[in-house]
Amino acid sequence: MNRRHFLATTSGLLASLVTSRTHAAPTKPNVVLVLIDDLGYKDLGCYGGDLFETPHIDQLATEGMRFTQAYANCPVCSPSRAALMTGKNPARTGFTGHITAIGRHRHPEKSRIIPPQDKMYLPHAEESIAELLKPQGYVSASIGKWHLGEKGHWPEDQGFDENIGGWTHGSPPTYYYPYKKPQKKWNPNIPTLAEGKPGEYLTDRLTDEALGFIERQQENPFFLYLTLYAVHTPLEAPGNLAEKYRKKFAGKETGIHPAYAAMVENMDRNIGRVLEKLKTLGLEENTLVIFTSDNGGLEDSAVQKPLREGKGTLYEGGIRVPLIAKWPGHIPANQTTDQLSMGTDLFPTIAAATGTTPQDPTKIDGYDLTPTLTEGKAIARKPQVWYYPHYHSKSMRPGAAIRKGRYKLIETYDPVDLALYDLEADLSETTNLAEKMPDKAKELLADLHTYLDKVLEVRHTPNPAWDGQA
Template identity: 45%
Template sequence: MTTTAVPATRRTVLRGAAVGCAGALTPVVGAGLAEAVTGTPATAARPTAARPAVDRPNVIVVSIDDLGWDELGCYGNRFNETPHIDRLAREGVRFTQAYAAAPLCSPTRAALVTGRYPGRTGITDYLRGEGAASDLHLSPRIPGIPSVLKPRGYTTGHIGKWHLTETYHGHYRSRPGNPYAHGFDEVILSEHRYIGGGDYFAPYEFLPGVPGRTSHEYLTDRLALEAVGFIRRHRNQPFFLHVANYAVHTKLRGKSALVEKYRAKPGAGGPGARPTLAAMLESVDTQVGRIVRTLKDLGIARNTLLLVTSDNGGQNRPANRPLRGGKGELYEAGIRVPLVAWWPGQAPGGRVTSELASTIDILPTAAALAHGTTPKGVDGIDLSPVIRAKAPSGRDTLFWAYPHHIGGWHPSAAVRQGGFKVVRRLRTGRDELYDLVADPAETTDIAKRAPETRKRLSALLTEHLDELDLFAPPPGSVDYARVARTGGFHALPGTGLRRSTEHVAAGRFALTIATSGLVAAGRGEIRLGVAQDADNLLVVRYSHRRRGVRWELRHRGRSITQGAEPVRTLDGTVDLSRPGARLGMAVRGSQVTAYGDPGTGRWQMLFRFDVGGVLDFDSRTVRSRYRYAATSGKGFRARLA
């Protein structure tokens, strides 16, 4: 077997030895690229004797990408047609208080695999493509579903969207964070190229080499075909299968006949009545119907728990009504999702439950059904007593942390305990409090009316965030040893920067620059960071004209900002011209956090980003090349924290 050589890319430059784990992954001999893409197993599964009912039940999870709260018939939609999922809800359990672990896909998917809050997995935002400065992936060192279930005799399969690595070159099995590295036995139709553009009809751009099995094959139908094949291959042994749909994502494309069907329906084009999305969702519903029919035909439905859910809230706000917000936000519409559990003979039908549930519960639920051991550090709980109507879960608290910008949404965190929920703006630390029982649409912030409740939930959230340790601490904290004194700063030609004579001395460092004097002197843009020369630098930039802060990474003369989160949402909100105002930059390895102080004497967290695909200051080699740098000008002053 031959393997694809890994080209020299920006991901292979200036990294420390500890960065990435691709080199630790051993390519699998005897299973070629075709297996990784199409899922054709290298060896056929050996049938075993039929199992007694409810002996190590199968678990199937069908996830629908970006499914809004109000887009299934069983959740109140009267335009979309989802008869198969609606029937599962009538025959099983429908959750009304189920949540995605994050308001975006990649962190929720990491939570599904590991049973942990996304902040513990290192995946807190959606992962970018090759052009990003970061090089993130879900570490196989974190125990996941395969490591829990395979010792109990389970075969594990993943069909469809993975989106837990930012590496799209080289042999599939050698890519850091690929599903095989996490122990999945069969990986079918998982993307080989970045999926952002959407891809629903063969030939598939992000699945090169995968031929359509029918003319103009629709990807959702192909996933159904592969799911049926997996179930048939493993019908006589316990299995776990995640059918991860690419639909119904941002770029909408449905089968033309179905699209025309919905365009002809009354109300088409109105709020929450989008014909193309309805057509895509009907295809997913048909997929679910095929899976159910296969389970019944094989006589294993009573020994299979089937879950249908979403990875985050819908992007289209009318599709989430009456909930507030949408995808990317920590208001309810960004994180509360449909969840239907179907288990004939085990889950009494026709039930609706308000028990709190989350993506993080899938692993411990599967572990309990397999009589396996849940790994230490898992945040989720076993939902099987709730599904079986045996006992309440006993849970009353869930947490979220989304420390990123997306659209107009700024970094935030949230906690729900009982019927109350706090949403915290991480920049200022301001907390909003909502009573979700009386006000499920979160229309009224009652923080001032219920100060004791706000204080209690705020303390819980602060403790959780401290435990996650997501940010490089602000300048001046005890986290940074004073390892060097910035000596003379010298002009760095072509940059407008002055560079220190001292190299970066530690993998953790923070810099500050007083900005008010520079703004008063007419400096419209202020930069602070590190530089090797004019072609290699990493700085945060304050623009007084825009009243915003952004970042710039240059490597070998190239600007590497593709895929960066939209921190332009800060524009118009940051004013560092007042007396005492400061700009700060804190670095921890490859994680960078920008801070601003508008003259209050208190730092505000502006944004964080990762540059591990290019620079990692845990590497002594990298540190030896870079010096501290800042804007020159009247009133210039830069210092280490």
């Protein structure tokens, strides 16, 4: 069954489900998409984490489906978010690096490649989830981090009716009211957040705004994109919550900053407030809630093991993320799936849930996850590709990666190298099988190049100044 046909089928299914309810008029489901920043794969209790308290998200997982093999679209913020918002792989939109961080296009003077001089914004022509839903009567709010371009490319330019706290940059100057610090180039003050109250903490404040939006829009179908800055740096804890973890971690080799632990717990409490609000207003049954992260956690802040490394790398620690979805009556409770997924899947999944068709489904890289969510069915998909030709972390050089079945291939461009991993046998990516299994490596490399050749308009180039050193 092709995707277009599938969308039509699920739309019909949805319509029959909706009209069979007690409401006289068909009701479009609300969509709450919670995107956490830099959350580690093992930070949450429901993912096996035992250092932090995350009871509300753990509860969410018992009320819906939890994915164990969900991937972010990119190991860093902006491209991952642009792809999530459009359903298109960063390679396809040419939005491959993070915005406004120092030296996005930076490379060592004599590096082997020059990263692509790619877009520094999400073009207006791209259809966002908010734009997808608008013709269906949805009211949309982006609350929190945006990070998809300078002014003129903010949420209000991508179909959102409200933008609270979203703008050019990707991390707050501080989580403490009044959210201002002496100007620093890499994290200036947020201009889209109205005055608050002394003592406020940013994650609490953004959640307050989300609760207000839900109350205001409870009679409309709404799309809430709650994109908390947490748990991105700076590591600043709310109130005295860090003290609890300082005591808890005393004498243990956790390697975790108590402030990070406190930020995770506070984030969880706030997700609990949103879920409680939906319940109180009687919206729980008619709301699809999706929870995920934009990329892996920082290797030295978050809990990643047994995944290798973290944010900024193409190893599992950089791209494998939590993903949980809840929709009572549609997604059975207490389910876990090993279905492979990508952040780009959320666009077509939300389209199917709302009975909406994307402007051009042939350009969508994501897959509608409805068969998995509603019936636990496996979805056959093309190999998943990541293109990240940027000099980011010390240990990971620019490159690309592909996941096909149990195997993953990482091709690095500087130095030129190939690494093949069997993720079923070697989740921690310790053993490079490229030489032992040359045919498999060749197959994945061909698949990777076929996809990139098809979609890439702007790619990395050789550096004429390369000195021949690896």
